[in-house]
Amino acid sequence: MNALPQQHATATTPAAAGRPRRLEAILVSREDEFLIELGPVLGDRYRVHTVENLAAIPEPGAAGTHLLLVDGDGLSTATQLQSLPRGTPVIVIVTEPAGWATAQGDVVAIVSRADLSGPRMAEALQAAETRLQASAAGVTASRPATAGSRHGGRQMVLIPVALAVIAAVATGGWLVYRSRPATAPAAPAAKTRPAARATPSASAAAPGTQSVFELLSAARVALHDQKLLPHDPPRGDSAVELYAQVLIQDPRNEEAADGVRRLFSAGRPVIESDIAAGRLDEATQLLTSFHAAGADDVVLRQLDAALATARPRWLATRAHEAIRAENLTLAQQLIDQLGASGDTGAAGDLRRDLDARKTEIQLRGMAADVHAAIAAGALTEPVGDSALSRLQAMRNVNRGHALTLSAQHELQAALLARSQSAARQGQFDAAQRALAAAADVAPSPEVNVARRELQGEMERASQRAAAAAAASSRPQATAAGAGPAAAPNPVPARPVAPQVLAARTKAPLDVQYPSRALQHGIKGYAIIEFTLSDDGSATDASAVEAAPKGLFETAAVNAVLKGRFDTAGLTGGQPRRARIRINFDPR
Numbered sequence: 001m002n003a004l005p006q007q008h009a010t011a012t013t014p015a016a017a018g019r020p021r022r023l024e025a026i027l028v029s030r031e032d033e034f035l036i037e038l039g040p041v042l043g044d045r046y047r048v049h050t051v052e053n054l055a056a057i058p059e060p061g062a063a064g065t066h067l068l069l070v071d072g073d074g075l076s077t078a079t080q081l082q083s084l085p086r087g088t089p090v091i092v093i094v095t096e097p098a099g100w101a102t103a104q105g106d107v108v109a110i111v112s113r114a115d116l117s118g119p120r121m122a123e124a125l126q127a128a129e130t131r132l133q134a135s136a137a138g139v140t141a142s143r144p145a146t147a148g149s150r151h152g153g154r155q156m157v158l159i160p161v162a163l164a165v166i167a168a169v170a171t172g173g174w175l176v177y178r179s180r181p182a183t184a185p186a187a188p189a190a191k192t193r194p195a196a197r198a199t200p201s202a203s204a205a206a207p208g209t210q211s212v213f214e215l216l217s218a219a220r221v222a223l224h225d226q227k228l229l230p231h232d233p234p235r236g237d238s239a240v241e242l243y244a245q246v247l248i249q250d251p252r253n254e255e256a257a258d259g260v261r262r263l264f265s266a267g268r269p270v271i272e273s274d275i276a277a278g279r280l281d282e283a284t285q286l287l288t289s290f291h292a293a294g295a296d297d298v299v300l301r302q303l304d305a306a307l308a309t310a311r312p313r314w315l316a317t318r319a320h321e322a323i324r325a326e327n328l329t330l331a332q333q334l335i336d337q338l339g340a341s342g343d344t345g346a347a348g349d350l351r352r353d354l355d356a357r358k359t360e361i362q363l364r365g366m367a368a369d370v371h372a373a374i375a376a377g378a379l380t381e382p383v384g385d386s387a388l389s390r391l392q393a394m395r396n397v398n399r400g401h402a403l404t405l406s407a408q409h410e411l412q413a414a415l416l417a418r419s420q421s422a423a424r425q426g427q428f429d430a431a432q433r434a435l436a437a438a439a440d441v442a443p444s445p446e447v448n449v450a451r452r453e454l455q456g457e458m459e460r461a462s463q464r465a466a467a468a469a470a471a472s473s474r475p476q477a478t479a480a481g482a483g484p485a486a487a488p489n490p491v492p493a494r495p496v497a498p499q500v501l502a503a504r505t506k507a508p509l510d511v512q513y514p515s516r517a518l519q520h521g522i523k524g525y526a527i528i529e530f531t532l533s534d535d536g537s538a539t540d541a542s543a544v545e546a547a548p549k550g551l552f553e554t555a556a557v558n559a560v561l562k563g564r565f566d567t568a569g570l571t572g573g574q575p576r577r578a579r580i581r582i583n584f585d586p587r
Contacts, residue, residue, distance in 0.1 A: 022047050023129060028054060029071035034093075038069065041116050044220060054080060067128040069093060072100060072110075081107060087135055089128040106131075215246045216255055228263060230289055239263065244293040257294075264295040268303070275306050280314045283307055312343040319350050323357050363403040366394045370407040374414050380437050387411050388437065412441040416450050423457045431457075432531055432575065436539035436561070443554075451540055455577070503532060503578035504566040509559040511582060517551055523585040524548050526556035530580075534573040536564045544579070556582045 025046040027035060035050065042048060049066075051057055054075075057068065068084065072094030075081075084090060089108045094100055097110045108131060109124035210218065219242035222228070230238045236245070240263060246256035267286055274283035287303055315338040322331035331354050339347035373379070373387035380388045391411055394404045415438035422431035431454055439447045517524070530541035541560045543553035559582060570576055 023132065024049070024066035025069060026051060026057060026066055027069050027071075028052075028057065028074070030074055031071065034071045034073075037113070037116055038093075039224075041121060044217070054084060057084065065132075067091065067108075067132060073113075089131040091124045091128055210245070212246050212250050212253060215242050215249075216253075218242050219246070219256070219259060223259070229286065238289075240289045240293045247294050260290070260293045260295055263293075264290050264299075268299060271303050272306070275303075275310050278310070278314050278317060280307060280311060312338055312341045312346065315341065316343070316346050316350065320353075323350070323353055326357065326361065328354065328358060328361075359398055359401065360403070363394055363397060363401055366390060366397070367403045367407045370394065370411065374411060379411065379414055379418065379434075387414070388441070391441070408442055412438050412444065412446070415441065416446060419450055419454065423454050426461060428454070428458055428461070429533070429575070432533075432539045436541075439540070440561075448542070451542060454540070500529065501532060501569040501576055501578040503530075503538075503580040505580070506536060506564045506566055509563045509582065511559040511584075512555050513584060513586065514551060514555050517584065518586050521586050522548070522551065523583075523587075524552050525581055525583045526552040527579055527581045528556050528560045530560055530578060531575050532565055532567065532570065532578040533575050534567055534570055536567050538563060538565060538578075552582070552584050555584075 319334040419434035526546040
């Protein structure tokens with residue numbers, strides 16, 4: 001604790017014009033709570049300097065320069081007060097005054113801690129002031145001061161010392177505000193710091209137009225209002241900013257330096273807590289404030305290093321949150337910052353996550369377009385604006401994505417439903433086209449079931465047509481003038497077995513040899529059955545035999561569906577089932 005400077009004022013120094021004189025007080029205590037309790041009591045009437053024990057009290061330069069306020073709870077016995085400098089009035093403040101009846105010397109009063117804001121403390125301060133005035137006038141300490149000396153003729157020695165008690169009040173307010181657990185995530189309202197109060201203080205004058213005295217006065221008001229830290233944006237009316245302005249004008253000003261030290265003493269664990277909890281924006285704001293105020297440079301560098309170490313993890317967490325919230329622009333900015341910090345591995349993982357989310361957002365909109373086209377009945381037409389073409393656009397983006405597969409299943413179900421409806425109405429061409437489109441969407445057990453059902457429906461229709469033709473061509477024998485001839489016993493018609501054509505191609509088929517078979521030199525064949533239409537196209541194709549199984553079927557079916565075939569075997573342009581064998585040989 002620095003000694004009180006004595007050269008700045010004397011007992012005869014007049015007060016600055018228009019400014020009230022303030023008394024000097026030394027507080028002896030190790031507890032911030034004691035200083036916090038005294039702050040409102042002393043107000044702006046006293047310049048206060050603090051020491052931690054009686055031995056640190058400076059020798060008075062002249063009689064009547066200051067009074068002492070002693071935290072009696074920090075002393076072991078009352079006899080310790082006998083070591084105090086003579087001629088200095090003493091007020092002892094204790095929790096239990098009864099044990100201090102033996103206090104002697106210059107003790108003016110013993111005040112209970114519970115009475116700090118009551119009349120007992122006010123009387124003690126008045127008595128101490130009276131004794132200071134008497135000492136300054138050369139009168140014995142026991143002579144009472146006149147009313148004139150109390151109110152009109154007092155000339156006190158003004159010593160510029162640190163206003164530590166007000167800083168202690170600020171520390172207490174800070175600690176009460178920041179008493180939340182360090183690791184608990186703060187709700188948005190809890191993040192509002194005392195410095196960011198919306199109500200402007202009377203001290204919020206522009207710092208550049210204020211003197212040191214005015215800045216210190218404004219800082220004390222800011223501390224009283226617990227406006228400790230800058231606003232966003234800064235307005236220059238927080239305690240830290242005001243102290244910084246004082247130190248710019250007067251780098252050796254003890255009150256400002258002591259205020260910054262005390263604020264930083266309480267602010268350092270807050271900054272460390274913010275860094276540990278990932279509140280780096282708040283930690284950065286505090287660090288910037290204390291850098292500007294000239295706090296301990298060594299500790300600030302340590303905190304800067306801790307902040308720099310925590311920033312990559314913080315950036316990664318923020319980027320994950322932005323991706324989940326689909327704020328892709330912010331996510332990209334945070335990932336770029338993370339990469340610039342040197343953590344390229346985490347940045348690469350996050351970029352992949354970001355790309356996946358972009359794809360999902362794109363496919364989500366495209367899936368909605370597919371659903372709308374299905375609802376409108378535009379399954380395969382018009383080309384380029386149908387559900388089928390929109391599904392193909394989704395496949396071009398990501399064929400295996402869950403959204404693509406879901407849209408694919410929805411479209412195939414709609415095509416199968418259309419095929420079944422057309423078959424029931426006897427519209428077999430339309431049914432075959434819808435079924436072929438469903439097979440083009442994707443091979444599935446549902447397509448195979450629908451194919452067998454359609455084939456059965458077509459065979460039954462053919463049988464019904466044959467029976468009707470036979471019945472219409474049977475001669476009806478009648479005898480003139482005779483009763484009707486006895487009808488022969490009806491013979492049930494046999495079902496006509498469907499005939500399968502041996503298909504002949506008009507041009508060689510475009511067969512894509514399976515890469516796995518080609519790589520291993522595997523040869524084989526596949527027999528494909530399909531419906532041959534009168535335009536030579538093939539629909540509803542499926543493998544009825546293949547060797548080896550599961551290797552050549554898909555390639556053969558695809559080749560048949562793209563081929564063109566001779567229609568000479570068709571009767572009356574009616575579609576018929578046909579078969580073709582496709583051989584596979586890598587040589």
